[in-house]
Amino acid sequence: MVVTFLPAASARVTRHDRAARPSSNTVQAPHCPSPQPYLVPVSCRRSRSTSSRLSSGAASTCRSVPLTMIRAPMVVRSVVPQSLSSVPMRSLAALALLALSAGTWDPGAAPPRIVAGEPVCVTGDRPGTPHVEPFLAADPADPELLFGAAVTWPDAGRGSSRGGGVEETTVAGFRSLDGGHAWARIPFPQCLVDPWVSFGSGRDVYLSCLARGGAVAVFRSPDGGRTWHRPVRVPAAGGGGADHPILAVDRSEGPRRGAVYVTFAQLLPAAAPRRKPRFGTAVASSRDGGRSFSAPVFLRHDGLNQQPFDATVLADGTLVLLFMDYASFERPLARRQAWAARSVDGSRSFSIAPLPFEPPGGLTPVPLAADPVAAHRGRLYLAVAGLEPAEAGGALAVLRSDDGGASWWKSASEVAVASDQLAAGRRTRTPAIAVSAAGIVGLAWYDTGRDPRGECFDVDFSASMDGGRTFLAPVRVTPEMSCPPAGQDRAVTARWPFGGDYSGLAATADGRFRVFWSGSRAGVGQVWTAAVEVVAAQ
Numbered sequence: 001m002v003v004t005f006l007p008a009a010s011a012r013v014t015r016h017d018r019a020a021r022p023s024s025n026t027v028q029a030p031h032c033p034s035p036q037p038y039l040v041p042v043s044c045r046r047s048r049s050t051s052s053r054l055s056s057g058a059a060s061t062c063r064s065v066p067l068t069m070i071r072a073p074m075v076v077r078s079v080v081p082q083s084l085s086s087v088p089m090r091s092l093a094a095l096a097l098l099a100l101s102a103g104t105w106d107p108g109a110a111p112p113r114i115v116a117g118e119p120v121c122v123t124g125d126r127p128g129t130p131h132v133e134p135f136l137a138a139d140p141a142d143p144e145l146l147f148g149a150a151v152t153w154p155d156a157g158r159g160s161s162r163g164g165g166v167e168e169t170t171v172a173g174f175r176s177l178d179g180g181h182a183w184a185r186i187p188f189p190q191c192l193v194d195p196w197v198s199f200g201s202g203r204d205v206y207l208s209c210l211a212r213g214g215a216v217a218v219f220r221s222p223d224g225g226r227t228w229h230r231p232v233r234v235p236a237a238g239g240g241g242a243d244h245p246i247l248a249v250d251r252s253e254g255p256r257r258g259a260v261y262v263t264f265a266q267l268l269p270a271a272a273p274r275r276k277p278r279f280g281t282a283v284a285s286s287r288d289g290g291r292s293f294s295a296p297v298f299l300r301h302d303g304l305n306q307q308p309f310d311a312t313v314l315a316d317g318t319l320v321l322l323f324m325d326y327a328s329f330e331r332p333l334a335r336r337q338a339w340a341a342r343s344v345d346g347s348r349s350f351s352i353a354p355l356p357f358e359p360p361g362g363l364t365p366v367p368l369a370a371d372p373v374a375a376h377r378g379r380l381y382l383a384v385a386g387l388e389p390a391e392a393g394g395a396l397a398v399l400r401s402d403d404g405g406a407s408w409w410k411s412a413s414e415v416a417v418a419s420d421q422l423a424a425g426r427r428t429r430t431p432a433i434a435v436s437a438a439g440i441v442g443l444a445w446y447d448t449g450r451d452p453r454g455e456c457f458d459v460d461f462s463a464s465m466d467g468g469r470t471f472l473a474p475v476r477v478t479p480e481m482s483c484p485p486a487g488q489d490r491a492v493t494a495r496w497p498f499g500g501d502y503s504g505l506a507a508t509a510d511g512r513f514r515v516f517w518s519g520s521r522a523g524v525g526q527v528w529t530a531a532v533e534v535v536a537a538q
Contacts (some may be wrong), residue, residue, distance in 0.1 A: 014327055015291045017044050018451050084297040101194070110537070114463060114475040117531040122148065122174050122183045122516075129153060130492050131172070133500025136516035137197040137205070139224065140251065142438075143510035146176040147225040149188070149195035149203050150518065150527050152499065153492065171195045171209050175225045177397045180514050180529050190217055190231055198247040201258050205394040206247055208288055214241030216264050220290040234284045237295035239279065240267030244365075244501075246311050246321070256346050260286040260293075263311045263321050268298055279305045281323045283347045299323070301339060301352055306334070309369035315377055319343045320405045322368055322382065324359045326507055338366065340405030353406045356399070357384060367432050371467070373439035380443055396428040396445055401466040409462030427454055427499050432505035434513060438536055443467050443506045444477070446498055455458060455482040459517050477530050482519035499525055 065423040123131045131150045137419040139145035152172045171191035174183045188195070191209035198206050203224040217231040234245075245264040250256050266282040283297035294477035299306070304325040311321035324338040338355040359366065364385065371379040380401045399408040446457040459477040464470060484497055496518075504516025513532045518525045 011068075013225070017118075021319070030317075043263070043337040052390075092460065111472050112297040112465065112534050114461060114472060115533045115535055116461065116475055116477045117533075118185075119478065119530045120181060121171075122527040122529055123150070123152075123185075124526070125185060126152070127526070128524060129520065131527045132492070132496040132518045132525050133193065133195070133502060134516045134518050134527045135195055135197055136212045136332070136501065136504030136506045136514060136529070137199050138506035138508045138514060139203075141509055142224075143508045143512070143526045144177055144179045145224050146180055146506065146508070146514060147199075148174045148176075148183075148504055148527070148529075149194050149197050149207060149209075150174070151195065153497075154187075163485070166236075169193055172239055173197075173207060173225065174527070179508070181529060186228070188219065188228075194244050196245060196247045198249045198260075199251075200260065200289070201251065204289065206249060206260060208245040208247045208452045210242060210245060216242045216245045216262060216284075218245075218247070218260070218262060218286075218290055218293065232286075232290065232293060234262055234264075234293045235295045236266070239282065239296065239298070242266045242282075243279070244308060246308055248311040248313050248319065248321075250313045250319075252313065252315050252318055256287075256317050258287075258289060259317075259346060260290045260314075261311060261313070261319055261347060262286075262293065263308045264296075265307050266296065267301070272354075276358050276515075278303075279307065281306045281308050281321070281341070283319075283321070283346050285344075285347045299350060309338070309366040310382075312368050312380070313372045314370050314380075314404060315372065317344075317346075318378075318404050319347055320368070320370075320380060322355070322366055322405075324366075326359075340401075342404045342406065351406075355382075356408055360385060364429075367502070367505075369433045369435045369441070371435045371439055371441075371529050372437055373435075376402075376439055376467055377400055379467065380405055381433055383433045383443055383445070385428045385431045385445060393509050396431060396443075398433070398441075398443065398464075398468060398471070428501045430500070430517075431458065432503050432515075434505045434507040436507040436511050436513070437509065438511055439467060440465060440507075440511070441471075442505060442532065442534075443471065444503070444505060444515045444517075444532075447474075451481060458482075459503075459515060459519075459530075461513070461515060461532050463513075465534070472534070475532075477532065478519065478528075479514055482520060482521055484520070496525070504529075 060118050060218055129152055131152045134150040136148040149171055151169050153168055154170055168248055169192050171188040173186040173188055176183050191429040192212055198438050205221040205225045207219045216234040219228050219231045221228045243265040245262050248261045250259040263283050265279050268280040269276050281299045284293040284296040286293045306323045307326050309322035313319055325336050336359050338359045340353050340355055341350040341352045343350045366382050366384055368382045382399050401408045411423050427448045429446040434442045444461045447459045447460045448454045450458055458481050459475040461477050462471045462474045493524045499518030506514050508514055516529045519528050
């Protein structure tokens, strides 16, 4: 049984059937996971308040040199009328790619090519200030409107001597009105870490973060990120400090359209006298566009500590979130279990099913994305880095589900090997995944395979044209590697050696992807971005 716990404000306890039994291997000897049958190898094969406006800084447009791209020809079956001579070539390419993603292409034909654009420095207005843990969201209707955020140290280089800890950090937002070429900085001084951004209905944008005092704060903008209301704090409802808030907005045509969900880890109230409290997954919701939030619902189902990974809302309004068991208070788990929780009633109750892999080390997030294409209605994708099974290539895997996370399955064929694939031993970190309106699955990650020491990384990108069954050969997005920044505070480097626990990837309304990462090419971690496009060969 799954127990959904509502704290003191409501004495109701709801029980739900479990889709599978939890793992019982909690105290055995260290476990070496066996090859998993559901993995898609990807890389080693080749208060409501009055409005308070925040100032916007000057736009920044640092640019780097162009980079080399992998190109390959493609043959596409005719799926459009012959009378398209007046249609621009870019539109024809978009139609061809739509045909590919719909499955009407020849799998034996050469693949399309991935074109990575010139990187842009988002944070060039503060070149000496570290920026890590970036996140990005794109307006689903306007390809020019983007909003990102990152953790930053505003007093860096000004004689601060507190050691670069979390209490010195804050969050900065970044808004672009030209598709990512120029960016304006917007400060969020109430925030400390863990920024997350999501677009809602119309021009609404939401930003969540971990605020001072360990609370979860949610900001709302009614005009595409130009101005922001004062933050709303999510009720603690008897719980303690929080961690890693995640936003998900219902943009479906269902009865809960516009609902805003925030998922986070929270120190839960003790389940019984003399029992120690634990961290668990909590979900709060808003039915008034982020002006207020309900008391959180706590997911209690196995008595262990949990950490949420990611959350999304499907086309029918179903909320799906991922979380993991990571340790007990007395001793570490011999084998950890990851879970997918699914709610069809607006987070009032959840069914929970196990994920078919053991999570990688630490609390590394597992990103989740929903496919918006009608033919793939209800399909989910998740990306996992750092897996050991041979089938995953020791690096990066993608899983997909067609039933809202109840079951997961793998691709039907192997991933093509890129011509610049390096020897075994490469490591992937910080994956990000997104799906375009045409159903193209984009995947980006930090890759250390080009550095013999495994300390420096590039950002690589791949894509799937057939609903996650196969992936194109990876393309290098960064023109040069990023190495651990020697020029910034050692505490910053030690806590975020690879630019944070997550990175940004968004699918824009014109079918492109926008990668958003933290790189230290100049000795200080800065946020960079680049457009990536999957195009048909002419």
